[in-house]
Amino acid sequence: MSVTYPRGFxxxxxxxxxxxxxxxxxxxxxxxxxxxxxxxVYTSNRCRANPVLWSQxxxxxxxxxxxxxxxxxxxxxxxxxxxxTTHATAERTAELLDIDALDVLVCSTGLIGVGGQDFRxxxxxxxxxxxxxxxxxxxGGEAAARAIMTTDTVxxxxxxxxxxxxxxxxxxxxxxxxxxxxxMLVVLTTDAVLDASELxxxxxxxxxxxxxxxxxxxxxxxxxxxxxxxxxxxxxRADTGEFTALLTEACEDLTHQLHIDAEGAGHDxxxxxxxxxxxxxxxxxxxxxxxxNLFKAAVFGEDPNWGRVVAQVGxxxxxxxxxxIDVTFNGVPVCVASSPxxxxxxxxxxxxxxxxxxxxxxxxxxxxxxxDLTHDYVEENSAYST
Amino acid sequence: MSVTYPRGFxxxxxxxxxxxxxxxxxxxxxxxxxxxxxxxVYTSNRCRANPVLWSQxxxxxxxxxxxxxxxxxxxxxxxxxxxxTTHATAERTAELLDIDALDVLVCSTGLIGVGGQDFRxxxxxxxxxxxxxxxxxxxGGEAAARAIMTTDTVxxxxxxxxxxxxxxxxxxxxxxxxxxxxxMLVVLTTDAVLDASELxxxxxxxxxxxxxxxxxxxxxxxxxxxxxxxxxxxxxRADTGEFTALLTEACEDLTHQLHIDAEGAGHDxxxxxxxxxxxxxxxxxxxxxxxxNLFKAAVFGEDPNWGRVVAQVGxxxxxxxxxxIDVTFNGVPVCVASSPxxxxxxxxxxxxxxxxxxxxxxxxxxxxxxxDLTHDYVEENSAYST
Numbered sequence: 001m002s003v004t005y006p007r008g009f010x011x012x013x014x015x016x017x018x019x020x021x022x023x024x025x026x027x028x029x030x031x032x033x034x035x036x037x038x039x040x041v042y043t044s045n046r047c048r049a050n051p052v053l054w055s056q057x058x059x060x061x062x063x064x065x066x067x068x069x070x071x072x073x074x075x076x077x078x079x080x081x082x083x084x085t086t087h088a089t090a091e092r093t094a095e096l097l098d099i100d101a102l103d104v105l106v107c108s109t110g111l112i113g114v115g116g117q118d119f120r121x122x123x124x125x126x127x128x129x130x131x132x133x134x135x136x137x138x139x140g141g142e143a144a145a146r147a148i149m150t151t152d153t154v155x156x157x158x159x160x161x162x163x164x165x166x167x168x169x170x171x172x173x174x175x176x177x178x179x180x181x182x183x184m185l186v187v188l189t190t191d192a193v194l195d196a197s198e199l200x201x202x203x204x205x206x207x208x209x210x211x212x213x214x215x216x217x218x219x220x221x222x223x224x225x226x227x228x229x230x231x232x233x234x235x236x237r238a239d240t241g242e243f244t245a246l247l248t249e250a251c252e253d254l255t256h257q258l259h260i261d262a263e264g265a266g267h268d269x270x271x272x273x274x275x276x277x278x279x280x281x282x283x284x285x286x287x288x289x290x291x292x293n294l295f296k297a298a299v300f301g302e303d304p305n306w307g308r309v310v311a312q313v314g315x316x317x318x319x320x321x322x323x324x325i326d327v328t329f330n331g332v333p334v335c336v337a338s339s340p341x342x343x344x345x346x347x348x349x350x351x352x353x354x355x356x357x358x359x360x361x362x363x364x365x366x367x368x369x370x371x372d373l374t375h376d377y378v379e380e381n382s383a384y385s386t
Numbered sequence: 387m388s389v390t391y392p393r394g395f396x397x398x399x400x401x402x403x404x405x406x407x408x409x410x411x412x413x414x415x416x417x418x419x420x421x422x423x424x425x426x427v428y429t430s431n432r433c434r435a436n437p438v439l440w441s442q443x444x445x446x447x448x449x450x451x452x453x454x455x456x457x458x459x460x461x462x463x464x465x466x467x468x469x470x471t472t473h474a475t476a477e478r479t480a481e482l483l484d485i486d487a488l489d490v491l492v493c494s495t496g497l498i499g500v501g502g503q504d505f506r507x508x509x510x511x512x513x514x515x516x517x518x519x520x521x522x523x524x525x526g527g528e529a530a531a532r533a534i535m536t537t538d539t540v541x542x543x544x545x546x547x548x549x550x551x552x553x554x555x556x557x558x559x560x561x562x563x564x565x566x567x568x569x570m571l572v573v574l575t576t577d578a579v580l581d582a583s584e585l586x587x588x589x590x591x592x593x594x595x596x597x598x599x600x601x602x603x604x605x606x607x608x609x610x611x612x613x614x615x616x617x618x619x620x621x622x623r624a625d626t627g628e629f630t631a632l633l634t635e636a637c638e639d640l641t642h643q644l645h646i647d648a649e650g651a652g653h654d655x656x657x658x659x660x661x662x663x664x665x666x667x668x669x670x671x672x673x674x675x676x677x678x679n680l681f682k683a684a685v686f687g688e689d690p691n692w693g694r695v696v697a698q699v700g701x702x703x704x705x706x707x708x709x710x711i712d713v714t715f716n717g718v719p720v721c722v723a724s725s726p727x728x729x730x731x732x733x734x735x736x737x738x739x740x741x742x743x744x745x746x747x748x749x750x751x752x753x754x755x756x757x758d759l760t761h762d763y764v765e766e767n768s769a770y771s772t
């Protein structure tokens with residue numbers, strides 16, 4: 001299922017030997033349908049990995065036939081040699097699938113700086129088996145989802161059914177670079193008949209409401225990529241409104257899976273700001289709170305430390321009266337009108353922690369998902385590359 | 387010494403019972419000289435503690451005679467009751483010193499939300515002994531520096547001698563709210579003859595080059611205050627250029643003391659960005675790197691993970707070519723032209739870690755001081771208020 005739930009897609013995985021664990025590390029998603037329409041969004045980090053530089057160019061015309069993804073190396077800051085590796089990956093895949101190299105997108109994830117001769121050799125050597133498997137057993141969506149895992153503990157996949165068409169998808173990572181090597185890579189597929197500009201509009205709406213609101217540690221990856229391909233194999237011209245809603249649902253589902261599997265997290269934190277002048281300001285406040293190490297460490301200690309919430313509200317540009325802020329932790333109003341409210345010991349903690357902030361400055365709201373700051377986070381990220 | 391190193395100042399400390407430890411927690415600095423000129427800078431957090439709200443008004447006329455400081459409670463988000471407590475503190479101090487209440491500045495540090503009846507009662511009850519001690523034994527600069535400590539392990543004081551005048555100072559905290567309750571409070575004193583506008587210009591220059599560049603965990607306190615008072619007791623009209631340079635030196639000295647005593651820190655990190663188009667852009671880059679949890683966790687693990695440095699450069703608005711970034715860790719060029727350089731295992735780690743980034747986009751440079759992300763940081767900040 002996963003990316004092969006919609007008709008017109010083949011997917012497969014193989015082990016190229018990029019990961020010390022010896023688990024599968026190379027994946028392919030091949031659009032075999034009539035349409036080759038594609039849309040993609042990439043990291044806004046100005047230092048981008050070679051596969052991102054390549055795929056941005058290759059997808060600019062709204063057409064792509066295949067995506068090759070590897071874990072075990074980010075191929076980022078590896079110079080022109082690294083770019084040539086990405087290029088060679090696309091060329092070789094194109095040969096094997098009998099398509100154009102500029103219709104092959106490439107995604108990489110793993111350690112920055114890894115992308116040398118050995119990395120190149122192993123990927124190129126792994127491609128024939130990958131293409132062969134995709135042709136012999138095309139329904140390899142689950143295998144592909146497993147091959148892109150890095151520190152993920154479970155594969156992330158999604159399926160949705162619309163009016164006579166389907167949407168499928170797979171994801172890895174925990175949002176941003178964060179934590180560790182958890183670049184977010186997402187491939188979404190559909191057999192609905194939609195052109196590239198319709199896919200692009202739907203994808204931008206869906207990502208803005210899902211992946212963009214997951215901010216586990218404030219760090220932005222050099223490799224983040226979300227790709228949406230349409231095979232048109234349903235023959236059904238989808239209603240764009242319904243499709244966008246369904247795609248958003250699928251992306252929210254994957255976002256939730258990324259959130260609860262964030263590396264080193266002890267609590268899944270949901271921060272909603274209400275009563276804001278605008279949605280943008282609500283999101284700014286929720287994000288500022290979600291990026292406070294003091295707040296995140298307090299949640300790890302199950303301490304409903306509302307002072308650290310209000311202090312973060314104060315560094316934003318949002319409209320509010322400093323005397324009128326309310327904060328609840330899991331429904332308990334611990335801060336009312338910027339003063340102590342209910343006894344913080346009334347707050348019951350669980351894996352999921354919901355923090356609600358009311359600015360009393362309007363009617364807009366916005367939610368950001370984050371994780372707590374834990375010993376595991378420090379441990380995993382201090383001991384990662386060496 | 388400390389704030390009583392210059393002539394014309396009395397200082398003292400007492401135990402008001404605000405801290406569970408039972409150590410001194412209330413301090414006074416009294417300007418007994420001819421001049422009552424003052425300058426101050428306050429947190430730019432829009433949610434400000436009651437003592438900040440009071441002191442901003444009280445110091446707006448460039449005149450002040452005394453500063454009362456307490457640890458054991460931030461008196462922040464404590465509503466109008468908390469503001470009345472600050473007001474009552476100033477009124478009572480003014481009575482005891484026979485000065486005007488609007489010439490008394492107030493600083494508080496400790497937990498947000500603490501500032502109720504008990505807090506008020508203990509402070510007001512402690513003030514007579516404080517004023518008495520300051521009169522009986524005015525040279526209490528060291529005692530005052532100890533009374534404002536919270537999680538500081540050592541008091542921070544400074545003395546500098548100019549041409550026929552002196553500068554003294556004391557500080558507590560670790561910059562920003564960060565970490566824990568480490569609001570930064572600083573009182574600087576001088577017996578040089580300078581008016582309030584000259585003090586203000588010197589203080590803004592000095593703080594911009596010192597305290598503003600210390601960013602231990604990216605969180606901004608609601609209580610940060612830096613006050614500079616002149617007694618004029620030297621009778622010497624200081625050269626403003628010399629005075630500004632000496633004051634900057636004193637502030638840099640206190641900043642260094644705050645840096646190496648940052649709560650939970652295992653490494654003192656110095657991040658210098660060179661080759662920037664402007665000093666502002668150099669500081670933006672250094673600060674972005676200093677706020678990356680991934681980078682800070684890597685330093686804790688003594689892992690010279692330069693990929694996490696370059697990834698942060700990419701989220702800034704600074705001018706640079708993504709292919710031309712150099713990074714050194716303690717002098718070892720681990721990243722050259724955005725590609726792997728020297729073997730990272732050549733980097734020798736010590737308590738002090740110097741990271742240098744060259745953008746090759748100009749000639750400006752800027753340095754930010756920060757700390758690593760450690761288990762102690764998580765522990766202290768997760769177990770603080772409860």
